[in-house]
Amino acid sequence: xxxxxxxxxxxxxxxxxxxxxxxxxxxxxxxxxxxxxxxxxxxxxxxxxxxxxxxxxxxxxxxxxxxxxxxxxxxxxxxxxxxxxxxxxxxxxxxxxxxxxxxxxxxxxxxxxxxxxxxxxxxxxxxxxxxxxxxxxxxxxxxxxxxxxxxxxxxxxxxxxxxxxxxxxxxxxxxxxxxxxxxxxxxxxxxxxxxxxxxxxxxxxxxxxxxxxxxxxxxxxxxxxxxxxxxxxxxxxxxxxxxxxxxxxxxxxxxxxxxxxxxxxxxxxxxxxxxxxxxxxxxxxxxxxxxxxxxxxxxxxxxxxxxxxxxxxxxxxx
Numbered sequence: 001x002x003x004x005x006x007x008x009x010x011x012x013x014x015x016x017x018x019x020x021x022x023x024x025x026x027x028x029x030x031x032x033x034x035x036x037x038x039x040x041x042x043x044x045x046x047x048x049x050x051x052x053x054x055x056x057x058x059x060x061x062x063x064x065x066x067x068x069x070x071x072x073x074x075x076x077x078x079x080x081x082x083x084x085x086x087x088x089x090x091x092x093x094x095x096x097x098x099x100x101x102x103x104x105x106x107x108x109x110x111x112x113x114x115x116x117x118x119x120x121x122x123x124x125x126x127x128x129x130x131x132x133x134x135x136x137x138x139x140x141x142x143x144x145x146x147x148x149x150x151x152x153x154x155x156x157x158x159x160x161x162x163x164x165x166x167x168x169x170x171x172x173x174x175x176x177x178x179x180x181x182x183x184x185x186x187x188x189x190x191x192x193x194x195x196x197x198x199x200x201x202x203x204x205x206x207x208x209x210x211x212x213x214x215x216x217x218x219x220x221x222x223x224x225x226x227x228x229x230x231x232x233x234x235x236x237x238x239x240x241x242x243x244x245x246x247x248x249x250x251x252x253x254x255x256x257x258x259x260x261x262x263x264x265x266x267x268x269x270x271x272x273x274x275x276x277x278x279x280x281x282x283x284x285x286x287x288x289x290x291x292x293x294x295x296x297x298x299x300x301x302x303x304x305x306x307x308x309x310x311x312x313x314x315x316x317x318x
Contacts, residue, residue, distance in 0.1 A: 023128065025110045026117035032132055032241045033145025038165045046087035046164045048094060053082040053175065055185050060176050068096060075100050080187055082157045086164035088114060094160070101156065111149045111160055118245040120195070120252045122261050127152040127191065132245045133166070133201040136238075140212040141231050143205075143238040148198055152191040152263055159194060168197065188268035196275055202246060202282045206289060209235055213292040217299050224303040232296045239293075243286050250279045 035044055050065040056079050065071045074081070083101075085094055091112065098108050107126055110116070120129045129150040137144055146163040171193055175185065213235060220228050253276040257269060264272070 023106055023110060023121050023123060025113035026119060026130075027113050028115040028117055031115040031145060031147070032245055033134060033143040033238075034137065036144050036146060036163050036165065039146075039163055042089065044162075045089040046162065048085070048087040048090035049164060050097065051084040051086075053084070053172065055080040055082075055175075060185075062172075068093070071097050072100060078155075080155055080185065082187075082190065083159070084168075085158070085160045088162050098158075101153075101158070103151070103153070107151055111151060111158070113149075114147055114162060116147065116149070118248055120249055120256055122256060122259060122263075125153060127188075127256070127261060127263055129191075129195055131195065131198045131249075132242075133198050134205045134242050134245075135201060136205055136208045136212075140208060141234040141238070143241060150191065150194060152187060154263060155187075157187045157190050157194070168194065171197065186265060186268065188264050189271065192268050192271035192275065196271065196278070199249075199275065199278060199282075202242065203285070205242065206282065206285050209239060209289055210285075210292060213289065213296060217292065217296045220296050220299040221303055224300050228296070229300055232293055236290075236293050239286060239289055243283070246279060246282060246286075250276060250283065253279065 034040075039046055050071060052063040052065060052071075052074055054061045054063065054074070054077060063070075063074060065074070083097075085097070088094070095108070095112060098111060103111075104123060104125065107123065107128065110128055110130065116130050118130055118132055120127075122128065129148075131148045131150070133146045133148065135144045136142065146161065146166060149160040151158045171190075175190075213232070216228055216232055216235075219225075253272055256264075257272055257276070
């Protein structure tokens, strides 16, 4: 018999849910966008590299890791660490590195899965995120995507990205400026800063789409051609692809905030709450873009209808 309170209990004020115990990868049949130029040149798998930021009592130390032994020597440290892995050309070595970090096997599977559906979830010992950063190519009908896999534990933040050209220099500079107060650095705050930085890519992409659609609508009114509808259809398809990777995050952020997740402190929870509002805003902007796409169809049909009426009038007079 179904408990009628089960669905409602998720959203009662003050309720807390238990973190998910055994999450599984959510692989995609194909990546949600085209390869960035740098990845395209490397056949989709850029050279592998590893950088470690270690937060000691009084200093932020940065290490460029060149081999397995160097990486293994850093792990016994009790300092907080941000492990950055870039490029997927050596997935076996990446797997060896991750195997040293006492992660659950299911978490490692998620971190090594590319491409994968966007998600934010948690286990008893970690918080996971899979995100896609979107941009438009020089031709606005081409959508570019890059995937990021993240995991937060009590001592480490791990980020894995397929495109090594993307950096978090501003965030790292901010961390280095806190050398007099390294103890104030919380990995949960760093986690939501990184997630927010990645999600920020959606807004410029949506703005570029909107500007391009304004131009298409004007051309549909002045010089309607079938190619205009073809380009509008491609933008509609790209918008749908990006929206599918954004949509699940809204509910998953709400659920994460409802969970009794000990890894997230009050400041990080507030940041994730703001992030949920940000996702809602992006989805609302996406709705306005769908209206623009409909307006292009209407403008094209009206313009071609007027041209046809003029032709019929001319033929009638003749």
